[in-house]
Amino acid sequence: MEYVIEMRNIRKEFPGIVANDNITLQLRKGEIHALLGENGAGKSTLMNVLFGLYQPEKGEIHVRGKKVNITDPNVANELGIGMVHQHFMLVEKFTVTENIILGNEPTAKGQVDVKKAAKDVEAISKQYGLSVDPNAKIEDISVGMQQRVEILKTLYRGADILIFDEPTAVLTPQEIKELIAIMKKLISEGKSIILITHKLKEIMEVSDRCTVIRRGVGIGTVDVADTNQDELASMMVGREVNFSIQKKPSEPSNETLEISSLVVEDARKVSAVNGMNLSVRAGEIVGIAGVDGNGQSELIEAITGLRKAKSGSIKLNGKDVTNWKPRRVTESGIGHIPQDRHKHGLVLDFSIGENMVLQTYYKRPFSRNGILNFSTIMDKAKSLIKEYDVRTPSEMTPARALSGGNQQKAIIAREIDRSPNLLIAAQPTRGLDVGAIEFIHSKLVEERDKGKAVLLISFELEEIMNVSDRIAVIYEGKIVAIVRPEETTEQELGLLMAGANRKKAGETT
Amino acid sequence: MKLLKGKWASITVPLLSVALGLLVGGIIMLVSGYNPIVAYAALFNGIFSNTYVLGETVRQMTPLILSGLAVAFAFRTGLFNIGVEGQLLVGWLASVYIGLQFEGLSPVVHIPLAILAAALAGAIWAFVPGFLKAKYQVHEVITTIMMNYVALHVVNAIIRTYLLAPGERTDQINASASLQSPFLETITDFSRLHYGFVVAIIGAIIMWFLLWKTTTGYELRSVGFNKYASEYAGINVQRNIVLSMVISGAFAGAAGAMEGLGTYGYMTVMADFTGVGFDGIAVALLGANGALGVVLASALFGGLKIGALNMQSVAQVPTQLVEIVIAMIIFFVASSYLIHWISNRVSKRGKI
Numbered sequence: 001m002e003y004v005i006e007m008r009n010i011r012k013e014f015p016g017i018v019a020n021d022n023i024t025l026q027l028r029k030g031e032i033h034a035l036l037g038e039n040g041a042g043k044s045t046l047m048n049v050l051f052g053l054y055q056p057e058k059g060e061i062h063v064r065g066k067k068v069n070i071t072d073p074n075v076a077n078e079l080g081i082g083m084v085h086q087h088f089m090l091v092e093k094f095t096v097t098e099n100i101i102l103g104n105e106p107t108a109k110g111q112v113d114v115k116k117a118a119k120d121v122e123a124i125s126k127q128y129g130l131s132v133d134p135n136a137k138i139e140d141i142s143v144g145m146q147q148r149v150e151i152l153k154t155l156y157r158g159a160d161i162l163i164f165d166e167p168t169a170v171l172t173p174q175e176i177k178e179l180i181a182i183m184k185k186l187i188s189e190g191k192s193i194i195l196i197t198h199k200l201k202e203i204m205e206v207s208d209r210c211t212v213i214r215r216g217v218g219i220g221t222v223d224v225a226d227t228n229q230d231e232l233a234s235m236m237v238g239r240e241v242n243f244s245i246q247k248k249p250s251e252p253s254n255e256t257l258e259i260s261s262l263v264v265e266d267a268r269k270v271s272a273v274n275g276m277n278l279s280v281r282a283g284e285i286v287g288i289a290g291v292d293g294n295g296q297s298e299l300i301e302a303i304t305g306l307r308k309a310k311s312g313s314i315k316l317n318g319k320d321v322t323n324w325k326p327r328r329v330t331e332s333g334i335g336h337i338p339q340d341r342h343k344h345g346l347v348l349d350f351s352i353g354e355n356m357v358l359q360t361y362y363k364r365p366f367s368r369n370g371i372l373n374f375s376t377i378m379d380k381a382k383s384l385i386k387e388y389d390v391r392t393p394s395e396m397t398p399a400r401a402l403s404g405g406n407q408q409k410a411i412i413a414r415e416i417d418r419s420p421n422l423l424i425a426a427q428p429t430r431g432l433d434v435g436a437i438e439f440i441h442s443k444l445v446e447e448r449d450k451g452k453a454v455l456l457i458s459f460e461l462e463e464i465m466n467v468s469d470r471i472a473v474i475y476e477g478k479i480v481a482i483v484r485p486e487e488t489t490e491q492e493l494g495l496l497m498a499g500a501n502r503k504k505a506g507e508t509t
Numbered sequence: 510m511k512l513l514k515g516k517w518a519s520i521t522v523p524l525l526s527v528a529l530g531l532l533v534g535g536i537i538m539l540v541s542g543y544n545p546i547v548a549y550a551a552l553f554n555g556i557f558s559n560t561y562v563l564g565e566t567v568r569q570m571t572p573l574i575l576s577g578l579a580v581a582f583a584f585r586t587g588l589f590n591i592g593v594e595g596q597l598l599v600g601w602l603a604s605v606y607i608g609l610q611f612e613g614l615s616p617v618v619h620i621p622l623a624i625l626a627a628a629l630a631g632a633i634w635a636f637v638p639g640f641l642k643a644k645y646q647v648h649e650v651i652t653t654i655m656m657n658y659v660a661l662h663v664v665n666a667i668i669r670t671y672l673l674a675p676g677e678r679t680d681q682i683n684a685s686a687s688l689q690s691p692f693l694e695t696i697t698d699f700s701r702l703h704y705g706f707v708v709a710i711i712g713a714i715i716m717w718f719l720l721w722k723t724t725t726g727y728e729l730r731s732v733g734f735n736k737y738a739s740e741y742a743g744i745n746v747q748r749n750i751v752l753s754m755v756i757s758g759a760f761a762g763a764a765g766a767m768e769g770l771g772t773y774g775y776m777t778v779m780a781d782f783t784g785v786g787f788d789g790i791a792v793a794l795l796g797a798n799g800a801l802g803v804v805l806a807s808a809l810f811g812g813l814k815i816g817a818l819n820m821q822s823v824a825q826v827p828t829q830l831v832e833i834v835i836a837m838i839i840f841f842v843a844s845s846y847l848i849h850w851i852s853n854r855v856s857k858r859g860k861i
Contacts (some may be wrong), residue, residue: 306740327743336741344741349734354727358742362724370724 003062004029004161004192005050005081010059012045016393019045020056023218025194025211027161032183032193034207034224036200036236038433040391040403042216043196047163050194051083052076063161079161082154086165088146090138097121097134100153124155129185144175151182162186163194168202169431180206198236198433200229212236237435245438247445250469252281254317256422256453257303262312264298264477271310272298274477280422285444285454287468287485289461291497295477296457297339300426304336305329317421330359335420337411339427339457341404345411348400352392353381355399356414388413389439405436412443423447426457441467461490475499522845527809529848530838537837541830548824548834555819556812562819564697567706568772569811570804572597574709575764576789577796577803578716579631579757584798585720586753587733588642592653593761594786595660596634598779600627600762602664604769605776608682609672619685624708624766631762632755634660639754643747649754657782665778678777688771703771710804712760717800719756729753761786795842813838 005027012020019042027033037043048054050061052070061068063079070076076083090099097118105112106120121134130148138146147167154162164183168176183193183206195207203210204224212219212235219235234240257280264273273295280286290296301307303314305326314322316332324332338344346355357366357377365376381395390409392402399407408428415423425444429437444467448454458464464471465485473481473496481496535545555562576593583590590596604627611619638652672679688703720726731739732749740746764785769776792810796802817831826834841847 304741325743326740330743338741343735343737345738347731347735347738350731358731358738361727367724372722372724372727 002029002065003027004064005194006062007046007050008060008062010046010049010056010061012042012049012054012056018216020049020213021216021218023059023213023216025218026221027192027194028209029192030187030190031208032187032195032206034195034197034203034210035213036198036203036210036232037213038198038215038236038435039405039431041213041236043213044165045216046213047083047165047194047196050076051081051163077157077159080159081161081163082157082159083163084147084150084154084165084167086167086169088150090146090149092139093137095135095137096132096141096149096152099138099149100134100156104157121152121156124152128155128182128189130182142175143170144172144178147171147175147179148182151186160190161192161194163196165196166198166431167195168197168199176202200232200434203232204229214238233434236433245441245445245466248449250284250448252284252469253451254282255279256282256317257455258313258315258318259299259303260313260315262299262302262314263310264295264302264307265310266298272477273302273309275312276474276478278472278479280453280455282421282453283448283451284469285448285456285467287456287458287464287471288474289458289464289471289493289497290474292459294474294497296426296474298477299474300336300339300424300457303329303424304334327359330418333421335415335418335423337408337415337423337425337428339430341407341411346399346407349398351381351396352385352390352399352402352410353378353395355410356381356384356395358414359418384410384413384417405432408432408436408440412440416443416447420452422453422455424455424457427459428456429458429460429463437463461493464493465490473497522848523842525848526842526845527838530841533841534834534837537833538826538830543824543826543830548820548826551820551823551826552813552816554823555816559698560696561698561700562815564693564700564702566808566811566815568700568702569814570807571703571705571709571771572764572767572785573788573792573807573810574706574804575712575760575767576786577792577807578712578800579760579764579786580789580793581796581798581800581803582716582720582760583753583757584793585733586729586749587736588639588750588753588757589650590635590638590653590754590757590761591650591790592635592638592656592660592786593757593764593789594782594784595653595657596631596758596761597765597768597783597786598660598664599634600631600765601769601776602667602765603627603630603762604686604766605679605682606672608686608770608774609680610683611685612683614683614685616685616687619683620688620770623682623686623770624763627762627766627769628759629762631758631760631765633758635754635758635761636751639751639758642754643750657786661779661782664776668776668778672776674775676777679775681774682770686770687774688767689774701772703767705767705771708763708767712763713800713804716760716803720800725752761789764789791839791843795839809842810839 003026007023007025010020010023023046025035025046035043045054049056050070052072052075061070068079091102097114100121101117106117107113118134125132130152132145132148132152138149167179171179186193197203207224209221210224210232211221212232214236259276259278262273262276263271266272276299288296298307302309305324309322313320316334321329321332342348357380360366361372365373367373378395385392385395388409390413391406399410428440444454444456456467468485471483471485471488471493472479473493475497531549538545538548556566576597579593580590604623607623607626634656638649638656641647641652642649668679674680688705690704693702694700720730728744728749729752731744732746736746788810792803792806795806813835817835820826820831821828
C-alpha cells in the first residue's frame with residue numbers, strides 16, 4: 001500500500017508529560033483520514049510534529065515513501081504539507097490575495113505583483129469551487145469564508161496534503177455543509193486530507209478511515225464504513241459513552257431568577273435585549289435557544305453586572321440585583337460559566353491554582369488581612385482538580401498550558417464549588433469532546449437536582465433539547481416562546497428562532 | 510550547547526551575552542585604534558579593584574534599583590510608566606524640601622519622613638496619568654512622557670523661586686535628614702556610599718511581597734494579564750490601574766530621595782533629565798520585571814557606569830567610545846533572546 005504520509009511510532013515528551021507515545025498514522029493518497037481524540041489527547045501535538053513545529057523524541061516520518069526530517073514548517077511546505085489552522089492566521093486589514101501571498105510574494109520589477117497574484121488566487125479558487133473574492137478584505141468576510149482563505153493559502157503554496165485542525169468548531173451548520181463539499185472536491189482533485197476532530201458525526205459523514213488516540217497513546221485505525229459512532233466514542237474515551245442524558249423529571253420550586261421588561265443596549269447603543277421577561281426556578285434547567293446575536297450575550301452580561309441594564313429589573317430570590325457590580329452579584333449567589341473562556345473565564349498566565357480562587361481570593365481562608373495564603377489556595381486547587389478530573393501536570397501549571405476541555409473543567413469546578421443559587425452556563429461545551437460534554441451536562445443536572453436554578457445558553461439545539469427542562473426561545477432580544485423539550489422538535493425550534501410565531505411554526509411542521 | 514538549556518540557562522545565557530558584548534565592544538575599540546585589553550582591564554579594575562569603586566558602584570545602583578522597580582511594577586500591571594524620570598525629580602525636590610525643614614528633629618523620624626514625602630510626590634505625579642488612563646483611556650505613554658517635561662520645569666521654577674542658594678541649587682539639607690554616613694565613607698575609602706542602598710533593598714523586598722503575597726498584588730497582576738477576566742471576577746479594573754501607577758510613582762519618588770538625601774544632599778537647577786528614570790526602563794526589562802532581577806540588572810548598569818570612568822582616565826578611551834561599548838554590552842544582554850534562538854536553531858538542525 002502506498003502511503004503519502006507515514007508517521008511511525010512517534011513519541012513526543014514535554015516536561016512532566018508524554019504527549020505522544022508510540023503513535024502510528026498512515027495516510028493513503030486521496031483519502032480523508034480523521035484523527036480522533038479527546039481534548040488534550042495529543043492530536044495537535046502529533047500534527048505539530050508533522051508540520052515541523054515540534055521535534056519527536058522517537059519515531060520516523062516518511063513522506064511519499066521517503067524518510068524525511070521535518071525541522072521546521074518551511075520544510076513541511078516544501079514537502080507539500082499544508083495546515084489549515086483552527087485559529088486563523090490572517091491579517092484583518094489585508095485583502096484575501098495579500099494574505100495568501102504573504103511571505104511568498106510574486107514580484108515584478110521589485111514590486112509586489114498583486115494583480116498577477118489575484119489572478120492566480122482566483123484560478124485556484126475556481127478550480128476547487130471555493131468561490132472566494134480575491135480582493136475582499138478579511139475583516140469584511142464571514143468566518144467560513146476566512147477559513148477558505150486559509151485553505152487557499154495552502155493550495156497556493158502547492159500543498160497536496162492538507163491538515164484541517166478542528167475546522168468545523170467555528171462554523172455554522174450551513175458552512176459545515178459547504179466545507180464538507182469542498183473537502184470532497186479537494187479529494188477528487190487528488191489531494192489527501194488529515195482531519196483533526198472530535199465530532200463523530202462529521203467523521204462518519206466525510207472520512208474514509210479514522211485513527212484514534214487516547215491520552216497520548218495510539219488506539220488504532222479503523223475503516224469508517226465498518227464502524228459506528230458508539231464504537232468510535234468508546235475507542236476515544238476508553239469506556240461506553242452516554243449520548244443522551246439520564247435525568248429524572250425536574251421538581252421546580254420557588255422562582256430564583258426573575259427578569260421583567262429588561263432592556264439592555266449593546267456597544268452600538270442598540271437595544272440588544274428589548275423588553276425581556278423570563279423566570280428560572282430553583283430545581284430546573286432553562287435553556288435559551290436562539291441564533292447567535294439575538295441578545296444572549298447582553299442578557300448574561302446584564303445579569304452578571306458586566307453591562308448596565310437600561311431599564312427593567314433583574315431579581316434574584318426576590319431581591320433586586322439590577323445593575324449591581326459584578327462582585328456583589330457574585331456574592332449574592334450567581335455562578336457564571338462564561339461564553340469565552342479565554343477572555344472572561346481565566347487569567348491564562350495565572351496558575352490553575354490562582355485561577356481557582358478568582359472570585360474568592362480576598363476571603364478567608366485564602367487570605368487574611370490582605371495577605372494571600374498560598375498553601376490553602378493550592379490545597380483547594382488540588383482537591384478541585386481531583387474532584388473534577390482536570391488533567392494538568394500540577395496546580396502550579398499556567399492555565400494557558402491546558403487543553404480547552406480541561407480549562408473548561410477548571411472553570412466549572414470553580415463556579416460550581418461556590419455553590420451558587422443560580423448557575424449561568426453560556427455555551428459550556430463549545431469545542432469540547434464527547435467525554436467532556438457528557439461530564440459537563442451531568443454536572444449541570446446534578447446542580448439542578450441539588451435544588452439550584454440553571455440557565456443554559458447554547459447555539460446547539462441538540463444540547464438545548466437534551467439538557468433543558470424548559471426551553472425559552474430568544475429572538476431579537478425577546479423571549480418569543482417557552483416550550484418543553486418533550487413537546488417540541490428541532491425543526492419547530494429552528495423556525496421559532498428565525499422569528500416565526502408558534503402557531504405558524506406548528507402549522508408548517 | 511546543553512548549558513544553554515534547562516536549569517543553567519538563566520546563568521549561562523547572561524554570561525555569554527556579556528562576553529559577546531565585550532567582544533563586539535573590543536572590536537570597535539580595536540578599529541578605532543585603542544587597545545581593548547588595556548581598556549577592559551581598566552574597566553574591570555574600575556569596578557572591582559578597591560573599596561572606593563565598589564562603594565561608588567553600590568551608590569550608583571541605589572536610585573537605579575528604585576527606578577527599575579518603578580518601571581517593573583507598572584509593567585506587571587500592563588502599564589508602561591515612561592514617566593519615572595519626572596516622578597523621580599519631584600520626589601527629589603520633595604525630599605530636599607523636607608530635609609531643609611525641621612531643624613533638630615531626630616534622624617529616625619526625619620529620614621523616613623523625607624523619603625515618604627518623596628514617595629508621595631512621585632505617587633501624586635503618577636496619579637495623573639493613571640487617572641487619565643483609567644477614566645478616559647488616554648494612553649499612559651503619552652501622558653507620562655509629557656509629565657516628565659512638566660516635572661523638569663516646575664521643579665526648576667520652584668527651586669529658583671523659593672529655595673535658591675548660591676550655585677543654582679538649594680541649600681544643603683539638615684544633617685538629621687541625610688542618608689550620608691561617615692562610617693560607610695570611611696570603610697569605602699571616602700566614596701559617596703550612603704545608607705540609601707538599604708532603602709533600595711527594602712524597596713525590592715516590598716515590591717516582591719506586594720506583588721506575590723498580597724491580595725492587592727493578585728489583583729494588580731490579574732488586571733495586567735487579563736482585564737476582562739478581572740472584571741468578570743469582580744476586580745475593580747480602573748482602581749487597579751490608578752493604584753498601579755501610584756505605587757510605581759512612589760518607587761520613582763523614593764529613587765529621587767536617594768539623590769536628594771544621599772548622594773548630593775541638595776538639588777540643583779537641572780539643565781536636563783538625570784537619565785536615571787530612563788535607565789530604569791532598561792533595568793526593569795533586563796531584570797525581567799522581577800525584584801531580584803532588577804537588583805542584579807542595576808548592579809550591571811551601576812558597575813559599568815563607574816568602571817567606565819576608569820576606562821577613560823587609565824586607558825584614555827574617549828567617553829563617547831566608552832558609552833558605545835557599554836551600550837554594546839547592554840544590547841547583547843538585552844538580546845539574550847537571540848542567543849536562545851541561535852541555540853534552538855543549532856540543536857534543531859542537529860549539528861551539535
